[in-house]
Amino acid sequence: xxxxxxxxxxxxxxxxxxxxxLCTAASFLDSFNSPSVQAHVEVVKINRxxxxxxxxxxxxxxxNISMNxxxxxxxxxxQVFVFLAAEYETEKNSLNQVSLWDHIVQExxxxxxxxxxxxxxxxxxxxxxxxxxxxxxVLHWHVMPKSGRMIRDKMPLSYLxxxxxxxxxx
Amino acid sequence: xxxxxxxxESIRSLQIRQVLTQIVSLGMIxxxxxxxWKGLMCVTGSESPVVVVLSGSMxxxxxxxxxxxxxxxxxxxxxxxxxVFNVDGREIPIVHRVIKLHERQETGEVDxxxxxxxxxxxxxxxxxQGQLWLQQHHxxxxxxxxxxxxxxxxxIMTEKPIVKYLLIGALGLLVITSKD
Numbered sequence: 001x002x003x004x005x006x007x008x009x010x011x012x013x014x015x016x017x018x019x020x021x022l023c024t025a026a027s028f029l030d031s032f033n034s035p036s037v038q039a040h041v042e043v044v045k046i047n048r049x050x051x052x053x054x055x056x057x058x059x060x061x062x063x064n065i066s067m068n069x070x071x072x073x074x075x076x077x078x079q080v081f082v083f084l085a086a087e088y089e090t091e092k093n094s095l096n097q098v099s100l101w102d103h104i105v106q107e108x109x110x111x112x113x114x115x116x117x118x119x120x121x122x123x124x125x126x127x128x129x130x131x132x133x134x135x136x137x138v139l140h141w142h143v144m145p146k147s148g149r150m151i152r153d154k155m156p157l158s159y160l161x162x163x164x165x166x167x168x169x170x
Numbered sequence: 171x172x173x174x175x176x177x178x179e180s181i182r183s184l185q186i187r188q189v190l191t192q193i194v195s196l197g198m199i200x201x202x203x204x205x206x207w208k209g210l211m212c213v214t215g216s217e218s219p220v221v222v223v224l225s226g227s228m229x230x231x232x233x234x235x236x237x238x239x240x241x242x243x244x245x246x247x248x249x250x251x252x253x254v255f256n257v258d259g260r261e262i263p264i265v266h267r268v269i270k271l272h273e274r275q276e277t278g279e280v281d282x283x284x285x286x287x288x289x290x291x292x293x294x295x296x297x298x299q300g301q302l303w304l305q306q307h308h309x310x311x312x313x314x315x316x317x318x319x320x321x322x323x324x325x326i327m328t329e330k331p332i333v334k335y336l337l338i339g340a341l342g343l344l345v346i347t348s349k350d
Binding site: 005023027078079081083085091092093094095096097098099102104106121124126140142144145146147148149150152154 | 230231232248249250251252267269270271272273274275276278281287292313314315316317318344
């Protein structure tokens with residue numbers, strides 16, 4: 001009546017369609033999640049503030065960061081990539097957005113924490129504009145799902161005013 | 171043995187008209203696949219709307235064999251986005267995250283630095299000789315969605331081409347010998 005090949009074909013097609021529908025539904029349900037993130041950052045110390053040999057300003061600091069990302073996690077969440085960005089404007093650039101520190105949270109149980117860390121990536125300006133500059137510290141997070149659409153969001157935390165003169169000799 | 175005998179029998183008993191019909195239907199399937207692919211290219215605004223993750227540089231988020239859906243809009247690129255870019259002189263596109271961004275006043279041109287989540291250092295080692303930043307025109311698209319494991323089919327077919335030929339051969343045989 002029906003050959004084995006025909007049956008296998010029907011089975012695989014239906015399985016594939018169902019799987020695709022499940023993945024779409026999982027991702028769609030994610031959009032109903034309205035997370036409320038709490039976070040706080042303070043600059044403990046500016047470890048280095050100097051002008052590099054090529055003329056660009058460089059800043060390294062130690063930060064006290066605390067956050068609670070538990071409300072972001074759904075059952076379709078694989079990991080949350082969170083990073084702290086320094087954002088500021090200069091005469092030459094309308095936006096400078098530099099990541100200072102990032103972290104991957106893979107489980108909801110580990111999503112609430114406090115760390116005291118040195119900046120992972122130095123803040124290097126294109127030019128020498130950082131003396132006395134007011135920088136915005138913004139927490140960004142990127143939700144990576146088990147399948148489906150990725151979601152990005154952010155939350156401005158505080159401002160930092162850099163010193164008016166370099167603290168490290170070039 | 172019985173199946174092979176039947177297949178040879180059915181090949182012999184085919185008439186020209188039937189063969190032509192089969193060829194046309196095969197052509198229709200191939201062209202509709204092409205139409206869907208090109209349509210996706212238009213909708214997502216990107217040259218390749220789907221890419222397969224080839225390396226482990228973005229683990230644990232993306233593993234080898236996952237596929238990524240790309241989208242390119244005119245929205246400005248921002249730090250934290252996962253972008254796909256081509257380095258001059260390299261064939262294979264790279265999928266990494268933007269960690270630094272400088273956007274010019276007036277022109278809106280951007281200097282971008284990327285890094286793989288699982289890499290220790292940033293991508294300056296991967297860029298062309300002397301290149302410190304990526305520009306807008308290097309970026310092929312942003313990764314907006316993700317499906318695990320589906321890309322293994324493509325990886326196997328690329329790295330072991332014999333599987334590709336076997337698959338196409340088997341499909342061709344099935345199409346010719348089916349009585350529908």
